[in-house]
Amino acid sequence: MRVMHVISVSGGKDSAATLLLAIARFGREYVIAIFCDTGNEHQVVYEYLDYLELALGIKITRLKANFDNEIANKRRFIARDQRTGRRHGRKLRWTNKAKRRALAVLQPTGNPFLDLCLWKGRFPSRKAQFCTEQLKRNPAVEFQMDLIDQGYKVVSWQGVRRDESLNRRRAKRFEDVGGGLYIYRPIVDWSARDVFDYCARHGIKPNPLYMQGMGRVGCMPCINARKNELREIGARFPEHVARIHEWEQLVGAASKRQASTFIPAPGITPVQAKEHGIYSIIEWSRTSRGGRQYDMLADLIDSDSCASSYGLCDSTSWEEVTA
């Protein structure tokens, strides 16, 4: 049976190194690179994918989840819903006003992240991280299942490292999922430094976002972003904060409570949503420990300077790392 190696590329360093390894071991003919576009990406990620395609001589297939049917079903549901739910012991139902507001915004936008949240009437959270499954895992699995249906065995290469997080500390190098699907994690015991060094040895530059204060490359912002990352995003990429603010208005209007915030604040009212919206969170991210006092250093972040948490400290540091 023919074997195809599928590498999920995120625009970050780990998946770039994994793609390099796959090409080196099996050649471009047996390697397919895919990118699951969440629609909540920084423009630099798209540019970096273009760069990788040129540098590695391989096409990266862009995949996008689609929620048109789910949104159409939700429109129908809201239009005829008479049922009640409960919140804090009180009955909660779609009022006519909430229905009108929701139906006015519940239209597919073509942006997977926003459409997913419009459909769900909320943003994902750490406890309900449906974004990963719906926007990344499902499109990738669907793509790989298609290959299996075409008669291939599929090895899904994942750029996962054990020292990334507690969740990943037991990640296996190889798994036989069954049905012709295998998972391979070739850099599972590498450090971040190993990854950067490996890419550098092969002449692959890191995503410039690492030199702009981002510890990881993914959604801009990610719902799991740390306080310091949010502070950097607020200082360097205000246009993304403004976009998230717009999304909060739309997703809030599509929800039964008429309020939703990107960083979760469960059960809030529209009035409270203002205190928990993305602008308030960015403001909080500029405070020192305890959250009350503004950290004067935070005001000194220079949006052109480098603050990479991987030690690529300025525009020359990458050369230093690779020297």
Ligand code: SF4
């Ligand atoms: S990067 Fe963050 S926000 Fe984006 S899909 Fe993953 S967990 Fe969700």
